[in-house]
Amino acid sequence: MSRIRDACYDPDKKVQPAGYQGRVEIWPGIETSIGRCEGDELLMQIDQRFLAARKETALDVLRRVMLKHKDDGELLGRTEVAKALIGQVVVTPYNNLTYRVESIDWATAPVSLSTVSGPHGKMTFQQYFVQHYGAAGHITDLQQPLLVSQPANRALRRAGTHEIRLVPELCRMTGYTEQMRSDVRMMQAVARHTKLDPPRRKAATEAFIHRLTTNSNVQQTIHAWDVEYGKELVGVEGRRLRPPQLQQSGKEFSYDAGKAEWGREVRSHPLQQTVTPVRSWLVLVTEQHRANVMGFVRLLLDVAVGMGVHYNQPELGIVTDAVQSYIERVGKDPRVLDLVLAVFATDDEQRYSAFKQFMSCHRGIVSQVVLAKTIRGQPGTLRSVATSLCQQINAKMGGTSWILNFGFESYPMVVGIHCHADHREQKTVVVAAATYNRDLAQYHNADRFVDTDEQAMQSVASLIQECLENFRAKNGAYPADVLLYRGAISDGQLKKLIDTEVSGVRSVIGGLSTNKKIALTYMVVSRNVGTRFFQENGKTVGNPLPGTVVDRVVTRADRRDFFVVAQNVREGTASPTYYHVIVDDAGRKMDDLQLMTYRLCHLYYNWQGPICVPAALMCAKKHSQLIAHNLHQSPATSLRDRMHFL
Incomplete structure (x- = not known):
């Protein structure tokens, strides 16, 4: 297998979707991680990954864009090429590595001298690729500009390898174009290979475990460390929360957990507001x-x-x-x-x-x-x-479709925080979507553009302050509780988040003039987790039903954490959402946090069913994506407070 960033792929087992053999290849892969869980157990997460490698090269994209804008001038053409390529991930077949395109070096070509020396002095990029990769490094267009990428490997960066030059002709594009995504039949053909239902995913996972535990080279290596891999998936007991009662203009209804959808009920009654x-x-x-x-x-x-x-x-x-x-x-x-x-x-x-x-x-x-x-x-x-x-x-336009009766004496301000990186502009937009009414259904959106991850964390405090002032303006007082769901954070950023972001939010809350200290609850939300759950149904397996909570065995012993499967999945395998409680001033029971979190997944009015994360976080995500996609201005003031989501 070939390691590409955090996963390992097997190019030799690539498949081509039926009817689209000349356009895209699907490389199957595996991503694993090992961590210490409850009971001091060492457990390995195993998840299937798929890489879509297109037949077209970065040079094909460059030529197509330049041809489209040939009458607009070279400067505009180069600008459009940058839009098409910067931020994209390419794969180089000569070594099966992937790179993210950071910029385009129009002043350098394959005939330019590289930093590598040969027996007769400096080599050109063309000579370097032919010498190292033979026919796989053959270049026909000697005047094409080179792509620039930053090394993903930290060791290379520490060693001083700051930039990597790539030849567009030798770089295959990955992912799907807009045209491909709009081709329903093509996406269906791809899904047959990538959207594995629970039986197929379980079988693929067990096949990988079998390879690990029977390969002689693997066994020789791990036995030298006195390590042994288990041969079976770990069993864990979960529990399922009941679907909540929804209210719509005085009518109360629930839904079938197996379908997790209430569109018929929504049409049958006037909306709440x-x-x-x-x-x-x-x-x-x-x-x-x-x-x-x-x-x-x-x-x-x-x-x-x-x-x-x-x-x-x-x-x-x-x-x-x-x-x-x-x-x-x-x-x-x-x-x-x-x-x-x-x-x-x-x-x-x-x-x-x-x-x-x-x-x-x-x-x-x-x-x-x-x-x-x-x-x-x-x-x-x-x-x-x-x-x-x-x-x-x-x-x-400011209305509310349905509500839940949370039974609050004093309702909290629920906040979703999301960051969206715009790789073309080298900017990140940070968005806070915060509720300000009793039904937790109206949102104030606050946003900032920043340059670095550290600036993103530093900006959250000012976003929360803006949201708190909006809450006070709408209600005449600050909230008694702030329940914050923070998305788009990796484990490696966690310490920095606590030291910078959480500390800044605490300072803002502590500086407010209130009769009672505002209780802060801070949860980090992760959707990109490798954990998968299969629900046993006799001799078969299926997806867990919506409302399934797992908070033992596979959770961390040193954390207050849990998994929730809130949504219904019609295709493939359900992906649970992971919640890590890093601050809980209110001292809530875990059962209460889990129930509150699950119920908040029912208040997103873009779908008549529960979604995978609390609605505030989804609203923040949608807002950040919209203004990051060429909307480098804040929405008109008249819309900011009354748009549930853009």
Whole structure:
């Protein structure tokens, strides 16, 4: 196997999805880690990983982008190439290593001299690759610029290897393009190899264990250390929390844990808190999809009546497929619009970002984007789409779809903190999404742009202060409790987080003028964990049902931690969410923290079902992704407090 960053892949066992042999290869892999868990047990996490290696090279991408912008000038062409390549991960087949592209060196080419010396002095990059890799290092385009990457290995950085030069022609692109992701059949073909259901994943894990415990070279090495690998998966007893009772306009209902979805109930009753009538709104669509969209709008209006939301008839705006056409149509509309519904013909991230930037930053109008293919289909399916769309719009305009009765005497401020790195701009956006009402359903979003991880941690204190002041402005007093869920943190950053971020938040809270000290609860939330749970059903295994909690055997002896599977998974194997409680001033019981956390996964109004993390953290994540995607301005002030999520 070949080690690529934190995982090991087996290029010899690569597979090509049926029908797409010439476009992408799937390399199967394994990621493992060993840690000391409860009872002083040493346990190994084993998780399957897959690397998508495309046939096209970085040079193919470079040429395609330059050709597309050949009439726009070389400077603009290079800018567009940087957008397409910087931040991307490439794999070099000559050594099966991956690199993240940090920049493009337009002044250096394969014929330039490298830092490596040969028998006759300095070698060119071309000579170096041919000498070291033979035919695999053969280069045909001698004038192509080189890619620059920072070494992922810390030892190389300490040794002074600060930058690595790569030849685009020898770098294969990884991951999926937007065009690939929009190809439903292709993604289905890929999913047959990558989305392993519990029986297949369990079998693959046991096959790896068998390789470990029967390979003579492995056995010889570990026996020299007096170590032995176990031969079976570890059994652990979990428990399942009952689905909570949801409330919607006086009606109380629950849901079937096996399906974990309540779309029918949402459509059957008025939403908990609806917005004022949507009087003036605009639907933008291309002529090609006009008839289909008008039929869907009629269905949307019908569904909205049952949900207690009133829409006036919209005005239809016919546009071309170019984003500028959408923007110009909104820009010349003389009315004060409550809503713009834009129907895009295809999934295009740049078009989406540009449209959202204009709507949120320049016009301050609530907007909703939907793909034309999403609103085609059977009436039953379309009613579900219309339900989701109606409640999303209601939430964006300040409404609430449903609530849970938490039974608070004094309700807390629940905060989600998420960081999103923009590799193209070398910036990180840090977002705090904090509740400010009793139902924990309204959010204030605060954000900062920073350059480093340390600055990100330092900025959290000021974000929390802004959220606390907003809470006081809305309620006349500060909250008695702050319950904070912190995402996007690795174990290696934990000490720095405690020393810098938590300390800063404590200073902010301690400096407030309150009658009673505010209790802080700080939890680090990890989605990228290698732990997987299989629920035994007789002789077969399946996914744990939503609400499954595991807080023993596989948790750490030196931590207050637990796993929760909150969501229902229809494809593949459920991935649990890991919670590490690093601060608990309120002294809550673990059972109470687990129940509170699970229930908070039910308050995200983009889906009629529980999600994998508390809603505040998901809102922070969505907000950070949106403004990081070319939205380097804060949303219009008029939208900041009333948008549940952007």
